[in-house]
Amino acid sequence: MIRIRPETPADYARTETFITSAFATAKVSDGMEAEFVRRLRGSERYLPSLSLLMEEGGETVGHIMLSRLPVRGRENLKMLLLAPLAVRLDKRGQGLGAQLAREALRRAAREGYEAVCVLGDPAYYGRFGFARLDSVGLKGNDSLPAAYTQVLALKEGALSGPAGYIDFLG
Numbered sequence: 001m002i003r004i005r006p007e008t009p010a011d012y013a014r015t016e017t018f019i020t021s022a023f024a025t026a027k028v029s030d031g032m033e034a035e036f037v038r039r040l041r042g043s044e045r046y047l048p049s050l051s052l053l054m055e056e057g058g059e060t061v062g063h064i065m066l067s068r069l070p071v072r073g074r075e076n077l078k079m080l081l082l083a084p085l086a087v088r089l090d091k092r093g094q095g096l097g098a099q100l101a102r103e104a105l106r107r108a109a110r111e112g113y114e115a116v117c118v119l120g121d122p123a124y125y126g127r128f129g130f131a132r133l134d135s136v137g138l139k140g141n142d143s144l145p146a147a148y149t150q151v152l153a154l155k156e157g158a159l160s161g162p163a164g165y166i167d168f169l170g
Helices: 009-024 033-041 096-110 122-128
Strands: 002-006 051-056 059-068 079-087 115-119 149-153
Touching (some): 009 051, 009 059, 033 059, 033 079, 079 096, 096 122, 122 149
């Protein structure tokens, strides 16, 4: 039976080990994903209710984190960053990542967040409704491929408005 729940401080070490293991077999990884999660947890961007573990039989099979993402020029936009999303190697291809992502997006919308950004494969994230960041008048770091810099509105009309800049690397 699959269970999705927010991680707690007691889970941190196990989650970091899980993330390191999951990304060791990922198509794209810089090997710093667990460190990224650790840094986010120590920042004002961290949202404990949106750092979720997926468990099966008491074992972690997936993890997703949504954290606050400021938008320069659109300071009132309640934007989140989806990163990372990880599924255990032997559980990939079974729809668990999609289930985890949908649950995280549902919870984020329920908490009043308006939009989510992700740096990821357009073929994967497109099925959730993500579109190129530049298609809604937002700009990201020039060093990141535009096709992989994507955004999803959680609230109708949230992405219409003035231009804005998101510093994913800051």
